[in-house]
Amino acid sequence: MKNKTIIISSFRKMTQSSKRFISLLCMALLGVGFYAGISSTSQDMLSTLDSYLDQTQAYDLQIQSTLGLTKADVTSLEKLSDVASVQGIYAKDELIEPVARTTTRQENDETAIAKVIGVPKQLNKITLVKGQLPQKDNEIVVEEAYLKKNKVKIGDSLKMNDPDLTNETYQIVGTVKSPLYFSKVHRGTTSLGDGRIDYFMYVKPSVFKQDMYSAIALTVKGAKQEMTSQTAYLDRISAAKKEVETIKNAQETQRFETVYADYLSPVALASGQVNRDSLPPAKWYITDRQDDTGYKDFVDATKSIAKVGRVFPVVFYVIAVLISLVSMARMVEEDRSEIGTLKALGFSNPAIALKYVLFSLSATLVGGIIGMIIGLNLIPNLIWNIYTTLFVIPKFIVLFQPIYCLTGLAIALICICGGALIAVYRELIYTPSILMRPKAPKAGKRILLEHVPAIWNRFSFSNKIVMRNLFRYKTRAIVTILGIAGCTALILAGFGLKDSITDIVNYQYGNVFKYDKLVSLKANTDDKTLLNVLSENDQVAHTANLSMATKKVSSHGKAYDVTVVVPDDTKTFKQVISLNDINRDKQAVSLNGNQAIVSQKLAKLLKVKEKDTITFKDSRDEIHEVKVGKIVENYIQNYVYLPKATSQAILGEYETNVIAIKLKNKLSAQADQKFDASLMTNQSVASVINSKTTVTMINDTMTSLNLVVLILIVSSAILAFVVMYNLATINISERKREIATLKVLGFYDQETDAYITKENTIFTIVGIILGLVSGVYLCHFIISTCETDTLMFVRHVNTISFVFATALTVSFTLIVNVMTHFSLKKIDMIDALKNIE
Template sequence: MKKRALWKDVFREIGRTKARFLSIFAIIMLGVSFFSGIKSAGPDMLDTAATYYKDLRLMDLRVQSTYGLSEQGIEQLRGIPGVQTVQPVYSSDVFLGDSGLIAKVYSYADNNELNGYKLTAGHLPAASGEIVLDEHLREEEKFALGDSITFGGEAGETPEKSFRTKTYNVVGFAQSPQYIETANRGTSRIGKGTADAFAVIPEGDFTLPVYTEAYLSFKDTAAQTAYTPAYDKLIEQHLPEVEEALKDYPAQRLEELKTEAVAAAKQAAAQQGTQQPQPQQQQAAYAAQSQPELPKVYVADRTINPGYAEYKDNADRLSAIASAFPVFFFLIAALVSLTTMTRMVEEQRLQIGTMKALGYGAMDIMTKFLVYGTLASLAASIAGLAVGFTFFPDIIYNAYSSLYNLPDVIKSFYPSYAVISIIVALVCTTMTAMIASRVELRSNASVLMRPKAPKSGQRIMLERFKFLWTRLSFVQKVTARNLFRYKQRMFMTVIGVAGCTALILTGFGLKDSIGSIAERQFGGIMKYSALVALHDNATPADQASYKELIEQETAVTGTLNVLQEAVTARAKGVNDQEVRIFVPSDTAELASFVNLKDRSTGKPRVLSDEGAVITEKLAKLYDVAPGDTLTLLDSNNEPFQVKVAAVTENYVLHYVYMTPAYYTEVFGKEPFYNTQLLNYSGKDTGWESAFGEKLTANGQVALVSFSSGVGEAFEGTMDSMDIVIVVLIVSAAALAFVVLYNLTNINVSERVRELSTIKVLGFYDKEVTLYIYRENILLTLLGILSGSALGVILHRFVLSTAELDATMFAPLIKWQSYIYAALLTILFSGIVMAFMHIKLKRIHMIEALKSVE
């Protein structure tokens, strides 16, 4: 019976104070949904990718050798204990017709078990002359089903050496688990050094004598999930096992090559009708046809695939952000809940005193408030979890969809995050209810049954400054005294508004940082107008034709020949990064095309023969500074040491700038200038399109890239992050509204007799409203100022946490963003004031002034 009466009393209280209950509900729901949603987005992303890898049977390890993998080597791999599948494949790099695009072509057989393909159109290659292309080539409308493609190569790398036929019919498009990034397809041995796509043809169309690589999977990893410590630990064990199993293979392969060279020499001699070669002749023939160096074997795990490791880092960044942002929500929720529950307990002093006089225990009296707070937090937690686990992962995952080609996100329920959310929510409400009620219960029944004495007026600090105090009007003096009279509410309001302003400013600041990248990179740093990639096997006629084309185009104001070569930066504990070697033929002319400078001081960086200039994000990732060395691997996985001479400002991708002399010193060869940079001015996109058509029609031109188009494409990619920023701003704005409404409502409720008194004294409704809102406006302005400073700190934290490996965000917040954040906060404050004005007009003066005595 007692319990039933308690529940009736609680529900009656909820019905009587719906605004108060809903305000606690709203602020807790915001905090829980934000925490659970962003916290679950990272694991959902990893689960989606891991399921994708498992469905398409992504390999565990990849084995390559500089002279290929013979059948003997494949058998050695099959003999490794614990190996489940060994899948040898052929691969080669080719140009796709005259498109200028470079593809990594892989062999396909019906019995392939690893590295499957997800068809998006058509079917897998079944007959000779059929090819399946990378899906993003279809999305970019480069090729369509039924198109015919003829493979092209460079000097010494003609397709006839690798393929049975050079012409293929496009029968399908697919995605591969080896390439989850939208565009990055790794390095290439031809052209500009980077691949644009992958392609798949029947295994029988390859004519290579040995396999180029082999994929391995293990029995004990089949049940494990990618990106987990358990899986990573198993791979760490298997990688040295494979290397140990193949330690004798290089010598064996060298002997095979020697035997093949001698046999080839004998066959050539027989065809020419000469005598059998002598041992010295055999050795000379061997030296002429094969390099005598010992072959090298490379064993790599999944992290060698473009985007594999960075995808996990992005998910982990989200978790890091999720650990910081909800702190604001929950902290503000706790402060507001404390103020709200304190007010609720104070309103019920008479009831508490009566119950205490009747012999009720402290716990019996306290239960009502605990149940009230618990109901609000539990209901809000359930709603927040439902929104968080379903709504936020979709938004965040879709923002990353432009960077990765993965299936729809798999959403899961995470009990640990739910428990944490509920516990924190209960602490914010139930614990504050307990604290507030215990404070009141310290008084005896007779004291509680009398109204709480108003706070005594005290001199405030401002009064000590007579020259200032005497110049204030009566209303201004009252406002100043009221602010310091209700110190708790003053600090709550300032903290609440500051937190909201900081979150809103961070959202706008992220927009500024991301949005300014394209402008700073393409135009500020990369000053050239166009980049032309050149074939190295162009005929003299094509070369002369290209030179004439550039010379006759009067709009072109300058040219610079450049070597651009893709390499890989590697260091322990850091994800491999694709790096572009950049070597200008004339270092004196470089400043007209690329602006090398220090980001902080603006001091120019000058190339010298003593070392390389590397980009800022690359230096940050590998923790290198001028005087240190950086390890770079070429397309054959050969390591080279590069000395860092200086660090330059850069925001997109990684570059290493060298003089021709230093390039020769590091790599032991003269630079081959495979790219030309062009400058022109005063031309629109129409002219660029026409000029581009002329260039691509030339036989020496492999690819043309206009800086304007690259910048726009990058802006389009970064625009996908807008939705995350919008969610952040909307959530912060909603929090601002709830905080201001709740605290203003409490302010009015606490001072209803005071407000009734001044209404009786002749104050008009607008004057009564201003009497309250002068304080609110001042506190809101203080909160905005504090929040702006806090927002700068939070913005820097988010930038350092959310950056992609290949991107550096510009650390700036535009002055307009400060204004937007302030105006949004003021807007919500104004909306709250409008609601409160209506409530103030409805105050019943006589009822409010009646004394309980």
């Protein structure tokens, strides 16, 4: 019976203190919703990618060869125990020209470059969007972007001049999506045109006249049952790759002997006209999904979101603890007389505490459940819609993630209900006689300012009261300041994270990389002709010969694949890449001696500093140690710079495979494309990487992450408003008698408002100052948490971000002050001043 009375009383309290109930509900809603939503987004995105790749039977491993691949290679691979299925792939890079349109041809039409692939039967299955798949050799399907950008339609035709294909003209019969090209940004490189692949297209395999495959795709047994990119999946792929490598040498030798059978006959070799070592070898390149840039970008994005989801909610919950503690403490204080009566009637302490636990529990459960529903549906879909600007995957999968929901709700229950228990048990220690009497008001004390007459005497009467009240209600003042500071810090951290993300591209391609083009050379070719052409070009300011290769570098038990850069000449090298010492105010350093220069992120990952050593593995898997000379500025990818002599000592003979070009002036888009196309006509050039294109691709990726940060900023702003409104409501309820007395004494509404709003303003100013300072440190902490192994965010917050964070907090204070005005007008003076004894 007693428990029933307590329960009824608790539900009545919910209606009587509806504002307090709603504020606790909002705290739980924001905390649980944000935690569950942002935490599950990463898993939802990864599950979506995994499901899509599984449904389309996307490759786990892919093999390419310098001399092509044959059915014999497929047969050998099928015999391996770790391999589930194998499929040969026909593909070629082609110049595409639209013809025979149903619409009028545009004057600015340009030839596009496309990867043309044979329609797969088993692996890497394509998804039909519109129309139909090719039924004849003269039919082709394309991606939707080709139709939109080139203003063509299904039914129009395109042209490819290639003697290795059965047809020259193809009719577009449909549009498709491909698991090989779910990234809109990355299409790969080519030796055609300006070196960039613009689109992918599919034709019947019979269109290709070639006997050899361009690549072989294979899936690994058991890999489909594991989540892509996770440890269990990667372990299976690693094991399968090692097994493939066991037949690699034999298949390479067999292919070499077949291709050069005529050159390797005893008669030809005896004549001395043919040198076996001078013939290009048949070399296999075994890659997995991790080697695909688009795939890696997607996985890195999910990791970044997951890391943000582990940091931001912590601050949400800390603020929730403070607010719930103050809110429930005030409610308990208002009910002191009732609590004393219940104790006198024989109710136990746990039974009395049940009333307030039910109050906070109901608010938390209702808010938490609403937060789950909103968070699990709104946040993942919102973030996914942002990433659809970069990735094309047919269907986004939103999963119910019980672990995140229950964890978020459990934390909210501990924070809010725990605050209620602490508040009520602080009062239950007293006897009924003490509780049934009103709590003695806090005694007024002289404050520090009163001892400075020169300042104190200049204050008006109302301002003196305000200053005394600031120090009189210390707990509320501290909680208010901390609440505002926490929210301001969250908002500033969001803006600071945006600044740090946005600026890394400008810093990398402004402070570090000075070149405009990076030209990759074909193997075993003479670069002198190309260098002569570039030296005679009026648009070229500087060129530098470089050797660039991916090597495994290790230290302190950790190993990473990094790009090793070796310049042919240090003088020309300085013109295209700047090495700025991070330990000496980014002073330019020279690449000399026998020491390595390491980029700052790699130094952090390997835990090395100047004069430490790093370890290289050469092509023979022999270990070489090199001392670290300097640690230099770098933001994207990881680099080690070696002097030419040092490189030759540990990695073998130097060979230029890249030429970096710096132009005298920035070119227009059309002139830039023309310059790249002219480079690709040179027989020595394999591909051209345009810095403008690279910057655009990275900026597109960073823009999506910026929009995710915007969600954090909005969530923090909402939290700030809830906190400030809640604290203002507590302040008014705490001082009803005081405010009613002022009204009876004849204070006008504006004077009564100022009595409260001045305090809010002072608290806001102090909270903003503390919040801006702590926000910088919070931003740096989040950045260090969210960085991937290949990114180094800029550690700074722009001045405008401080302005935005301050403006948002001030605007919420003004809104709360307006709402406070109406709350003060509703105070019933007779009810507030009546004797409660």
